[in-house]
Amino acid sequence: MAESAGPPAARPTLETVARAAGVSPMTVSNAYNRPDQLSEQTRVRVLDVARELGYPGPDPAGRSLRRRRADTIGVLLTEQLPYAFADPGMVAFLHGVATGLADAGQALLLLPTEGNAEFAHVRNALVDGFVVTSLAPGHPAVADVLGRRLPVVSWGYPRFAGVPRIGVDNARAAAKAARHLLELGHTSFGIVTLGAPGSADSSGVVPGVQLSMGARVSGFLKALAAGGIDPASVTVVGASRNTRLDGFEAARSLVAARLRPTAVFGVTDVLALGVLDAAASVGVSVPKDLSVVGFDDVAAAATSVPSLTTVSQSLFDQGRLAARVVLDQVAGREAEVPPIRTELVVRGSTAKPAS
Amino acid sequence: MAESAGPPAARPTLETVARAAGVSPMTVSNAYNRPDQLSEQTRVRVLDVARELGYPGPDPAGRSLRRRRADTIGVLLTEQLPYAFADPGMVAFLHGVATGLADAGQALLLLPTEGNAEFAHVRNALVDGFVVTSLAPGHPAVADVLGRRLPVVSWGYPRFAGVPRIGVDNARAAAKAARHLLELGHTSFGIVTLGAPGSADSSGVVPGVQLSMGARVSGFLKALAAGGIDPASVTVVGASRNTRLDGFEAARSLVAARLRPTAVFGVTDVLALGVLDAAASVGVSVPKDLSVVGFDDVAAAATSVPSLTTVSQSLFDQGRLAARVVLDQVAGREAEVPPIRTELVVRGSTAKPAS
DNA sequence: TGTGATTTCTGTAACGATACAGTCCGAAGG
DNA sequence: CCTTCGGACTGTATCGTTACAGAAATCACA
Numbered sequence: 001m002a003e004s005a006g007p008p009a010a011r012p013t014l015e016t017v018a019r020a021a022g023v024s025p026m027t028v029s030n031a032y033n034r035p036d037q038l039s040e041q042t043r044v045r046v047l048d049v050a051r052e053l054g055y056p057g058p059d060p061a062g063r064s065l066r067r068r069r070a071d072t073i074g075v076l077l078t079e080q081l082p083y084a085f086a087d088p089g090m091v092a093f094l095h096g097v098a099t100g101l102a103d104a105g106q107a108l109l110l111l112p113t114e115g116n117a118e119f120a121h122v123r124n125a126l127v128d129g130f131v132v133t134s135l136a137p138g139h140p141a142v143a144d145v146l147g148r149r150l151p152v153v154s155w156g157y158p159r160f161a162g163v164p165r166i167g168v169d170n171a172r173a174a175a176k177a178a179r180h181l182l183e184l185g186h187t188s189f190g191i192v193t194l195g196a197p198g199s200a201d202s203s204g205v206v207p208g209v210q211l212s213m214g215a216r217v218s219g220f221l222k223a224l225a226a227g228g229i230d231p232a233s234v235t236v237v238g239a240s241r242n243t244r245l246d247g248f249e250a251a252r253s254l255v256a257a258r259l260r261p262t263a264v265f266g267v268t269d270v271l272a273l274g275v276l277d278a279a280a281s282v283g284v285s286v287p288k289d290l291s292v293v294g295f296d297d298v299a300a301a302a303t304s305v306p307s308l309t310t311v312s313q314s315l316f317d318q319g320r321l322a323a324r325v326v327l328d329q330v331a332g333r334e335a336e337v338p339p340i341r342t343e344l345v346v347r348g349s350t351a352k353p354a355s
Numbered sequence: 356m357a358e359s360a361g362p363p364a365a366r367p368t369l370e371t372v373a374r375a376a377g378v379s380p381m382t383v384s385n386a387y388n389r390p391d392q393l394s395e396q397t398r399v400r401v402l403d404v405a406r407e408l409g410y411p412g413p414d415p416a417g418r419s420l421r422r423r424r425a426d427t428i429g430v431l432l433t434e435q436l437p438y439a440f441a442d443p444g445m446v447a448f449l450h451g452v453a454t455g456l457a458d459a460g461q462a463l464l465l466l467p468t469e470g471n472a473e474f475a476h477v478r479n480a481l482v483d484g485f486v487v488t489s490l491a492p493g494h495p496a497v498a499d500v501l502g503r504r505l506p507v508v509s510w511g512y513p514r515f516a517g518v519p520r521i522g523v524d525n526a527r528a529a530a531k532a533a534r535h536l537l538e539l540g541h542t543s544f545g546i547v548t549l550g551a552p553g554s555a556d557s558s559g560v561v562p563g564v565q566l567s568m569g570a571r572v573s574g575f576l577k578a579l580a581a582g583g584i585d586p587a588s589v590t591v592v593g594a595s596r597n598t599r600l601d602g603f604e605a606a607r608s609l610v611a612a613r614l615r616p617t618a619v620f621g622v623t624d625v626l627a628l629g630v631l632d633a634a635a636s637v638g639v640s641v642p643k644d645l646s647v648v649g650f651d652d653v654a655a656a657a658t659s660v661p662s663l664t665t666v667s668q669s670l671f672d673q674g675r676l677a678a679r680v681v682l683d684q685v686a687g688r689e690a691e692v693p694p695i696r697t698e699l700v701v702r703g704s705t706a707k708p709a710s
Numbered sequence: 711t712g713t714g715a716t717t718t719c720t721g722t723a724a725c726g727a728t729a730c731a732g733t734c735c736g737a738a739g740g
Numbered sequence: 741c742c743t744t745c746g747g748a749c750t751g752t753a754t755c756g757t758t759a760c761a762g763a764a765a766t767c768a769c770a
Contacts, residue, residue, distance in 0.1 A: 013756055024720045029758060038718060056504045060481045061420040062756030065725050070416070071479060072464065085450035095440035098465065107476055108465040109427065112457045121462055124426060126415045126481050149411045244658075303599075305660045368726055379750045384728060393748060417726030420755050 012055040021049040032058055064126060072107040073097075073326055074127035076141060078134045087242055088298040089268060089315055090133070093155065096319020097131055104327050122148070129326040131155065134212060151329030153322050157212045164329075164337045166322050170212050171219025173311045173342035174265070177293040178223035180309070180344055181263045184352050186291060189224060190254045190261040191236045192247055192271045193217050216267045216295060235261065239271055247274020248281070255279050255290065262290060262353040269294035269301045269310055276304060276349065287351035297345055306348035313342045367410040376404040387413050419481060427462040428452075428681055429482035431496060433489045442597055443653040444623060444670055445488070448510065451674020452486055459682050477503070484681040486510065489567060506684030508677050512567045519684075519692045521677050525567050526574025528666045528697035529620070532648040533578035535664070535699055536618045539707050541646060544579060545609045545616040546591045547602055547626045548572050571622045571650060590616065594626055602629020603636070610634050610645065617645060617708040624649035624656045624665055631659060631704065642706035652700055661703035668697045 010016075018025040023046060030037040031046040038046075050057075064070050075097060077084040084090045101108050106128075111121045122130075122144035130145050134156035142160070145152060152163045159165050181189070194213045221231040237254055239246035247270060254264060255278045266272025272294030279286050286292055286306055294301055297312035318340055328335035365371075373380040378401060385392040386401040405412075419425050430452060432439040439445045456463050461483075466476045477485075477499035485500050489511035497515070500507060507518045514520050536544070549568045576586040592609055594601035602625060609619060610633045621627025627649030634641050641647055641661055649656055652667035673695055683690035 014758095015756080025756090026721080026758075027719060030719085033758085042718080054504070056502055057478050058758090059420075059756050060479045061416065061423070061425070062725090063479065063758070064481060065414075065416040065420050065727085065756080066758045068416070068725070070481065072481070085446050085453060091440050091446060098440060098467075102467045105476070107467075107480060110453060110463040110465065112453075112462075121460075123412050124415050124418065125462060126419060126425065126427070147411055149409070300655070300658075303659075369728095370726080380726095381728075381751080382749060385749085388728085397748080413728090414726050417755090418728075420726080420757085421728045423755070 012050075012053045014058065017046065017050045017053060017055050020053060021046045029058060070126045070128050071105065072109050072127045073101055073323065073330075074109045074111050074122075074125045074130045076111045076122065076130055076132040076135065076145065078132075078136075078139075083241075088270065088300060089242075089296045092296075092298060092315035093133070093319040093322075096316040096321075097323045098319070099316075100320040100323025100327075104323070106323075106327065128330045129153075131322045131326055151326050153326045153329070155318065155322055157215070164325050164335065166318050166325065166337055166340065167212070168313045168318075168340045168342050170215035171222070173313065174216040174219035174267075174295065175223035176342065176344040177265055177295065177309075177311050178220045178227070180346065180350065181265075181291060181293065182224070182227040182229075184263075184291065184350060186261075186263040186353050187229065188259070188261040188263070189229065189234045190251075190264040191217055191220065191234060191267070192250050192254070192264060192275055193236060193238050193267045194242055194271065195238050195240075213267045220265050239274070242268055242270050244270055244274045244277065247271035248277040249274075251275040251278035252281070255284050256282050260284070260290070263350075264290065264292050266292065266294045269296040269298045269308060272308055272310065272349075273300060273304055276306070276308070287349050289354055291350040291353070293350060301345075302347070304349075309347045309350040310345055311342055312345045313340065367405075367408045369413060372401065372405045372408060372410050375408060376401045384413060425481045425483050426460065427464050427482045428456055428678065428685075429464045429466050429477075429480045429485045431466045431477065431485055431487040431490065431500065433487075433491075433494075438596075439488075443625065443655060444597075444651045447651075447653060447670035448488070448674040448677075451671040451676075452678045453674070454671075455675040455678025455682070459678070461678075461682065483685045484508075486677045486681055506681050508681045508684070510673065510677055512570070519680050519690065521673050521680065521692055521695065522567070523668045523673075523695045523697050525570035526577070528668065529571040529574035529622075529650065530578035531697065531699040532620055532650065532666050533575045533582070535701065535705065536620075536646060536648065537579070537582040537584075539618075539646065539705060541616075541618040541708050542584065543614070543616040543618070544584065544589045545606075545619040546572055546575065546589060546622070547605050547609070547619060547630055548591060548593050548622045549597055549626065550593050550595075568622045575620050594629070597623055597625050599625055599629045599632065602626035603632040604629075606630040606633035607636070610639050611637050615639070615645070618705075619645065619647050621647065621649045624651040624653045624663060627663055627665065627704075628655060628659055631661070631663070642704050644709055646705040646708070648705060656700075657702070659704075664702045664705040665700055666697055667700045668695065 014025045014028050018028045023042065027038055027042065028046050031043045035043055098108055109125055109127055111125055122141055129151035132145060132152060132154045135142055137158050154160060154163050154165045156167045217236065221234060224234065225231055235254060237250045239250040247266060251274055264275050266275050272292050275292050276286055279290050284290050292308065294308045294310035296315065297310045301308040301310045325335040325337060369380045369383045373383045378397065382393055382397065383401050386398045390398055453463050464480055464482055466480055477496055484506035487500060487507060487509045490497055492513050509515060509518050509520045511522045572591065576589060579589065580586055590609060592605045594605035602621060606629055619630050621630050627647050630647050631641055634645050639645050647663065649663045649665035651670065652665045656663040656665045680690040680692060
């Protein structure tokens with residue numbers, strides 16, 4: 001073929017197509033994006049020519065530059081990205097975000113905040129806004145996100161100035177768990193938290209624990225104190241990661257101790273499920289010999305054996321709300337963030353202590 | 356302040372910064388992207404000026420257009436995007452993809468293929484390549500993806516010409532489950548599959564079932580036939596969606612029937628867990644009165660009561676492989692796709708039939 | 711037939727960045 | 741003193757698209 005010689009088949013662009021079809025580039029663009037702006041006849045002809053030339057359609061990069069819109073929201077995950085998928089609470093939240101974005105026709109870009117890529121992700125992400133999940137104030141990604149000067153909404157702690165935050169009142173929610181156990185008649189307690197192990201000091205502050213988890217621990221202890229229990233008498237153990245296995249290992253010393261508490265609060269359901277495993281492994285019966293309360297109400301809490309009493313916080317709805325709030329900001333509407341309700345769901349893992 | 360008048364504070368660009376710092380735009384660009392190309396002194400000065408002007412750093416849209424790279428891979432989800440998060444098998448696969456991409460410093464763009472956005476997502480996605488999950492050949496998104504002329508890798512069925520496919524041999528894998536049950540001595544079988552309910556015809560083909568699930572069903576039946584069981588004697592019921600609850604409902608008729616089979620194959624673990632629920636709901640003891648085998652080996656299979664015998668297929672590794680293959684293509688290397696191994700994991704849900 | 715209104719299409723000018731191919735300059739080496 | 745070399749920086753030309761303003765052609769209707 002003669003035509004296979006010549007310039008080495010430059011990638012076709014709008015203009016290539018326009019020239020070949022004998023119309024202006026604008027008309028080709030309209031053929032793809034605003035079918036109502038040109039006659040059906042021309043549109044068909046243009047698209048035919050495009051197909052013949054192997055034109056893949058308007059390049060999103062050019063379009064994005066010109067329109068100053070990416071129709072994409074970035075979700076920044078505190079933990080290394082892959083790990084987020086292993087955490088059912090995070091998955092439920094993402095599920096909600098994805099739903100909210102999909103309903104609005106927006107795509108979701110997942111951004112790791114750790115890893116070998118020195119965080120350039122955030123600087124280079126083609127997005128119209130960010131949803132950030134529980135980011136520590138000093139984290140390098142914080143500066144990157146705020147530096148982009150794009151709409152942001154944050155989930156969990158801490159608060160950033162001028163950034164709407166979505167999240168529950170962890171201290172109050174944890175207090176519900178404590179009151180439930182007090183009402184059942186428990187007097188000796190343990191806590192499995194996330195982060196550094198250690199005991200609470202007199203003010204109920206446990207050092208080295210994630211902020212939101214810290215609020216859960218201190219809220220739980222404060223409610224106990226209001227019920228006449230000395231916070232210093234409560235043994236607090238820490239799991240290094242939020243996995244069932246880490247919860248199991250952290251709880252082993254608790255449930256095997258001679259002076260075993262009769263009630264344990266796991267600051268996440270995943271950890272609480274690990275407590276159930278630990279109890280089973282040493283022959284301690286739940287809820288007969290030990291009551292266990294979790295936090296989050298993930299799907300597995302309802303199907304575990306025994307099923308888990310927990311503080312429900314509708315992670316899915318929070319995700320959807322996060323999407324709505326960030327999209328409102330993108331659209332120039334200031335969104336108000338309603339408070340998120342929590343509710344104690346009593347299931348099979350709590351009962352009166354054995355007398 | 357006098358300077359707050361004047362033009363309404365145009366958003367600063369590379370050139371704004373360059374002019375203010377008395378250098379060329381190229382130098383500003385280098386200050387951000389190639390620190391080794393200029394003196395430390397100039398770099399600091401440029402970045403200082405940028406900060407003063409409130410310059411948010413090089414705009415990803417411009418950069419992406421010029422470099423013709425997005426450093427992002429799009430993942431196309433068959434099901435409506437949000438639903439994918441509810442499916443543990445899909446989550447495990449995504450987990451693997453995310454890991455593979457994060458290791459290579461790439462971001463992950465999640466794309467819905469359904470919803471109210473008429474699939475424009477795929478055409479507008481700023482990505483260097485796609486990973487598609489189990490897309491039916493006639494699906495509108497298929498044309499969009501192939502039309503982009505970007506690297507693609509597909510997971511599951513069907514195969515597309517020129518597109519590397521990652522997936523297991525479902526028929527052979529399902530046969531392992533069948534042989535396990537035959538060896539235990541079972542002679543009456545049921546299947547819970549995904550898609551339209553219906554009975555197998557003589558050739559073992561069940562109409563209206565997803566392709567990969569169809570392969571599991573027919574592979575299972577073929578292995579039974581090889582063991583002397585008439586496929587027509589096997590009752591096949593269908594769940595409309597891959598959820599534990601749908602599996603429960605689909606299995607109810609099976610386990611409650613007078614001529615209840617002694618062994619049931621769930622084509623996914625999620626459905627098989629639903630079968631366990633159904634058995635429990637009518638007082639049928641697993642594995643004493645009923646053996647149940649699943650497929651996938653999701654996390655919940657190991658922790659269910661009883662734990663689930665299943666065909667393991669390392670979904671995580673397949674995700675990571677998908678990432679590697681598509682990135683290889685982006686880099687111009689042709690990747691070869693190794694076969695994926697499956698393995699029968701025998702746990703507590705299978706036993707010899709009650710005599 | 712004239713006068714708008716409507717439909718259909720075009721020309722131009724950005725959008726903001728980086729690749730590429732230099733230029734300039736001081737220091738090292740002879 | 742002249743050459744050579746490497747580091748630091750610059751100028752220009754795109755990358756591919758769409759917003760905007762308006763022109764030309766067609767139509768409706770008195």
